[in-house]
Amino acid sequence: MRARPAPPAIAAPSGSQTTQAGDVERGSALLLVPVGVLIVVLLAGITVDSAAVFLAQREATAAASSLANDLVSLALDEAALRHHGIYRVDASRLRQLTAGSQRMTQERLSAIFEPGSVSVAITAAGPSAVRVSVSGSARRVIGLIGNVNGRSSRPVSAEAVGRARLSG
Incomplete structure (x- = not known):
């Protein structure tokens, strides 16, 4: 077997640089990494704000349904139930319970709502039903990030x- 001769070494002229094919794009990663981090931070801000709105929606739904179930039980017209076997809501008792129930529901909701923005409306929805509406403004947690409007x-x-x- 014959050994291959080594290629001759070529010396570069002094003062000049040799360039390879990959050296032309060498600084592009320095621009892409900060832009990528900024995009991730913006998406995280939008995600956190969306989660806060979802939490506020779930709290409002839970507060409305629990209050409606409580009030339909507490506003029972006991005389109609005892004498006629009919369940119906006593309108005067419902009015008495409304102010305290509204205040209690407003205090029960978390700090995700803007202070003073929560309103609770309670109405009779037929002879044996109570309708409760809860509305308010959910705060942005992150604030300016993702604030489109x-x-x-x-x-x-x-x-x-x-x-x-x-039952029965």
């Missing part, structure tokens, strides 16, 4: 109807 909060509303039936 320029508002610092998003409206949230939920409605629930509590109905009572006699």
Whole structure:
């Protein structure tokens, strides 16, 4: 077997640089990494704000449904139930319970809502049903990141109807 002769070494002229094919794109990663990090931060801000609105919507729905179920039980017309076996909502008792129930629901909702933005509406929805509507403004957690429309909060509303039936 014959050994291959080594290729001759060529010396570069002094003062000049040799360029290879990959050296032309050498600084492009320095621009792409900060842009990529900025995009990830913007998407994280949008995600956190969307999660906050979702949390506010879930809290409003839970508050409306639990209050509707409580009020349909508490506003029972006991005389009609005892004498006629009919379940119906007593309108005067419902009016008495409304102010305290509204205040309690407003206090129960978390700090994700703008202070003073929560409103609770309670109405009779038939002879044996109560309708509760909860609405308010959910705060943005991150704030300016992902704020497309320029508002610092998003409206949230939920409605629930509590109905009572006699079993049997």
